[in-house]
Amino acid sequence: MKVKFLDLGMQPIANNFLSDHDQISREYMYHLTVCFDSETKLVSLGEFVPPDMMFNDSYVYHSSLSNTMKSHFSNVAQALKKEFNPFSVLEIGSNDGVFICHFDKHATVAVEPCGNFAKITNDMGYKTYDKFWNNQIAKEIVENHGKQDLIYSANCMCHIQNLNEAFQSISNVLSDDGVFIFEDPSLLKMIERGSYDQIYDEHAHIFSITAIQNLLNSLGLAVFRVAKLSVHGGSNRIFVSRIGSRDIEPSVSDHLDRENNAGLNEISAYKNFALRVEQSKNQLIDLLSEIKRKGYKVVSYGATSKSTTVFNYCEINTDLIDYIVDITPNKQGRLSPGMHIPVVSPDEGFNDSVDYAFLGAWNFENEIVNKEKRFVKRGRFISHVPYVRFI
Numbered sequence: 371m372k373v374k375f376l377d378l379g380m381q382p383i384a385n386n387f388l389s390d391h392d393q394i395s396r397e398y399m400y401h402l403t404v405c406f407d408s409e410t411k412l413v414s415l416g417e418f419v420p421p422d423m424m425f426n427d428s429y430v431y432h433s434s435l436s437n438t439m440k441s442h443f444s445n446v447a448q449a450l451k452k453e454f455n456p457f458s459v460l461e462i463g464s465n466d467g468v469f470i471c472h473f474d475k476h477a478t479v480a481v482e483p484c485g486n487f488a489k490i491t492n493d494m495g496y497k498t499y500d501k502f503w504n505n506q507i508a509k510e511i512v513e514n515h516g517k518q519d520l521i522y523s524a525n526c527m528c529h530i531q532n533l534n535e536a537f538q539s540i541s542n543v544l545s546d547d548g549v550f551i552f553e554d555p556s557l558l559k560m561i562e563r564g565s566y567d568q569i570y571d572e573h574a575h576i577f578s579i580t581a582i583q584n585l586l587n588s589l590g591l592a593v594f595r596v597a598k599l600s601v602h603g604g605s606n607r608i609f610v611s612r613i614g615s616r617d618i619e620p621s622v623s624d625h626l627d628r629e630n631n632a633g634l635n636e637i638s639a640y641k642n643f644a645l646r647v648e649q650s651k652n653q654l655i656d657l658l659s660e661i662k663r664k665g666y667k668v669v670s671y672g673a674t675s676k677s678t679t680v681f682n683y684c685e686i687n688t689d690l691i692d693y694i695v696d697i698t699p700n701k702q703g704r705l706s707p708g709m710h711i712p713v714v715s716p717d718e719g720f721n722d723s724v725d726y727a728f729l730g731a732w733n734f735e736n737e738i739v740n741k742e743k744r745f746v747k748r749g750r751f752i753s754h755v756p757y758v759r760f761i
Contacts, residue, residue, distance in 0.1 A: 374416055375640040376404040376566070376647060378683045382707035383423055384570040384675035385430055389704050397708070398423060402679070404569055404576075406640050412581040413557055413640070418531045419571040421502060425529070427485035430700040431675075433468040438737050440468060442601050443524070447472035454549055456520035460511065462503050462540075463526025467491040479515050481507055503530060508539035517545040525602065528554040531574045537589050541612075550591070550610040557581075558629055559604025561639065563756040565732075566647045566683075567676035568603060578634050579606065579625040586610060594618050596625045603676075603733035603755070651684045653758040658690040661726055669724050670694040671738060671751070672731030673701045673713045680730075680754065682708040691728065695719045720745065729753045729761065 381402040388394055403416035433439045447469055461470050464480035466487050480498040482488040488500035501507045521540055530536040540550050557578040560568045583593050594616045595609035633639030661668055670677055673696035693712040701713045732753045751761040
């Protein structure tokens with residue numbers, strides 16, 4: 371039975387940055403609620419947004435623009451090659467090629483529904499299917515490329531609404547001794563940190579290891595290893611194989627125990643989380659209002675999907691945030707989703723006139739603080755994770 375525990379109000383497409391007033395008048399909005407399934411233990415959105423509204427030829431998030439993510443994908447690619455030495459590799463959700471660029475072009479295939487990114491990796495020489503992951507594309511890959519020894523997906527599986535079909539399709543493509551490895555935000559870390567901005571249209575689900583194990587076991591697949599990651603505010607790297615083909619490592623039971631101890635198998639933990647989210651909202655609004663009342667200039671650093679959730683839930687607009695600075699060219703000169711805050715380049719807007727900066731990309735806090743040492747000497751960053759605070 372699904373139980374709703376959190377209501378984040380009406381929200382726009384988190385990455386749909388707007389260029390004109392005509393787009394504003396036609397902006398798509400949906401009701402963002404979150405539910406807990408007491409049977410499977412899966413946490414999912416109460417209402418899904420049509421996938422092609424989120425993932426299309428104008429998708430703007432480039433993984434390669436972050437040095438943190440470039441290093442992350444380089445390291446994991448080298449580690450997986452060394453441990454598993456795969457003859458064939460499939461990546462689901464290849465973005466701009468930041469991961470697959472480390473593999474042999476002749477033994478690697480990718481699936482990427484955003485046409486602009488599929489073109490990038492096809493031009494790089496990697497066969498990329500410009501399609502959503504499902505049974506049909508899985509069948510096509512087996513017919514054209516055979517079964518795959520290594521299937522990798524980062525920050526993509528949680529986007530797929532029909533998980534049973536998604537995981538069944540992976541089982542159909544995976545070679546007998548192959549491994550499926552995927553990375554997605556950790557439900558446990560989200561609950562611990564109160565980082566409710568991990569929830570937005572693209573994240574159809576926020577995974578616990580408990581829920582993933584329940585889903586995979588019914589399809590003949592097993593989690594044999596779990597690794598904790600710091601990226602994206604706390605993620606899990608989940609290693610999967612066919613049941614019985616690999617030994618289950620202690621990290622799996624360790625994660626299951628932590629989730630159980632945190633109460634993630636019961637609705638009460640999620641209701642408590644919802645109360646903390648409301649408190650965070652009120653504290654952030656109070657802090658920004660006080661700063662603006664005193665005449666200080668406040669901007670947001672990072673035009674992120676996370677900040678879209680925060681600004682729309684808290685109803686933060688240009689009364690509290692003058693503008694947003696972001697390094698992504700396709701976001702600059704546009705308006706943020708929902709609240710319509712202008713986005714400018716850091717070169718244009720992150721100057722000595724700024725007193726405070728809300729950290730919309732708090733998951734890159736260390737990278738940003740190291741990059742903006744000059745600002746840190748005279749101004750202050752603000753974050754709402756794990757609580758509303760000055761950095």
